[in-house]
Amino acid sequence: MGPSVMWFRRDLRLADNPALCAAAAAGEVIPVFVRDPRLFSSGGARNARVIASLASLRDDTDGALTIRSGDPAKVIPDFAAEVGARQVHVTGETTPYGRRRDGRVARGLASIGAQLMATGSPYAVTPGRVRNGSGSPYQVFTPFHKAWKSHGWPHPPSRPDIVWRTGIAGEELTAAHGAGVGELAAQQRWAEFVADDLEGYDTMRDRPDLDRTSRLSTSLKLGELHPRTVLFDLDRHPRRREAPALARFEAEIAWREFYADVLWHRPSSSWADWKGDAADLAYDNDPELIEAWCEGRTGYPFVDAGMRQLMSEGWMHNRLRMVTASFLVKDLHVWWPHGARHFMARLLDGDVASNSHGWQWVAGTGTDAAPYFRIFNPVTQGLRFDPDGDYVRRWIPELRHLPGAAVHEPWRHPGGYDGGYPERIVDHAVERQVALDRFAAVRSSR
DNA sequence: TTTTGAGTTGTTCGA
C-alpha cells in the first residue's frame, strides 16, 4: 500500500483526530497544508496566528508537514500525484466555501484515480445529524441542545502511531514560532482553565474586566483542540460543586454546534438574512458612522473599549461582541453583514457560522432571535458588567483620569473629556426609539 | 391535526 496524504485544514492537531487515524491506518502519512489565497488574502494577524500554529504542527510531525500555496483544487491533486498517494484524508468540512472547495478537490483527485477521504468534522456532532421528530433541522437552540446532547458523541480516539514521510519539498514558514500557540499550548490552556477559572464560570464569564473566559475560541476554530475532547473532559469532571459552571461551558460549545448546524442547512445565511422579514427594514449604513464604530470612537466608552480590544488583540469578550453589535445595528442603523465582515476581518477566532449567526441573533434576523425590543443600552451594560470601569480604562487611555464607574459616563463628570475622548456620535435614547419605530413600520406594513 | 408551552444574554416606566 502506498502512502496517504493528510491534508490539514481546521484540524491542526494530532490528538483526537479521526481523519489522521484513518490516514495512519492506511500506512505512511504525508502531512500537507495548503495556503488558499481565498482564505489567506485578508487579515495579517490571522495569517500570522495560523502560521505560528503550523510551525508547531510541523515540529509535532517531525518536520514532515509540507506547506504549499494555491487553489486546493489544483494543488492537492498535483501533490497527490507527485508523492504517489491514492488517498487524501481530511476532516470533513461544513462551511459553504469549504464544501464547494472539497467537491472540486474530490473531482480533481478522481481524475487522477485518487480519492478524497473525509472523516469526522470540527464538531462533536457533525452538522446535519441532529434532527427533530419529523426529520427537520432545529431552529431553536434549547430543543437542539437537548437532542444534540442525547445524540452523543464517540469516545475521543487515542493518538495513533504514525509513520511520517519527511523530506517532501515545500514552502518555508515565514513566521517564527508563536509562544503559547499550537496543540500542546491549547491543551495546557484548557487544563489551566478547568483548574483555575471553571468555578464560577457561569456568572463570571459575563465580566470583561475579570477576563474569566477560557480564551479557547481560536484554538477551537483552528482545531488545535477538538470540542469532543472538551466535552469528554467535562463529562468526567469530578467536582459537583461546579455543576452550573460545567453546564454553562457545555452550553457554549453547544451554541457553536447549533450555529454550524444552522449554516449547514442554509449556506446562504452566512451573509444574508436567515429570516427574510427584516429585509425591508430601513438601514442607513452611513460610512462615517461605520468607520467611527470600527475605530472605537463612538463616544460610548464600553462600546469603544470593545472595538479597541478587537483592533489590538484580534479578540473581543463575548459581552462586548453583543454590545458593540447591538450598537451598530440598533443605534447606528447598519445592516448586520457590514459589522459581521469587520469582525471576520479582525477576529483571530473568526468563524463564519458563529459570527454570522451571532450577528443575526442581535439583528433579529436569525434563528431564535432576540425580540426586537431587546436593545442594549451601552451605558447600562457597562455599569453592570464592568462595575469598576477597569475594562474601559484598560482600552481607553483618554479616560484613565476618571475613577471607578465614572469612565462609563464622562459627560456627567467635570473634566471628563480632558483626555481628548470624543463626544457621543449619536444619542442612544433617540436612536433606540428610531429603531423601535422602524420595526413598528415593518410590522404594520405586513 | 390540534393544542400547548416555551423561547441566551434587555430596558424602561411607573407604582
Add this chain to the structure above:
DNA sequence: GTCGAACAACTCAAA
C-alpha cells in the same frame, strides 16, 4: 431605591 409589568406576537417542537 426596588420591583413588576409591558414591550408583540410568532413560531417552533412536542405531546
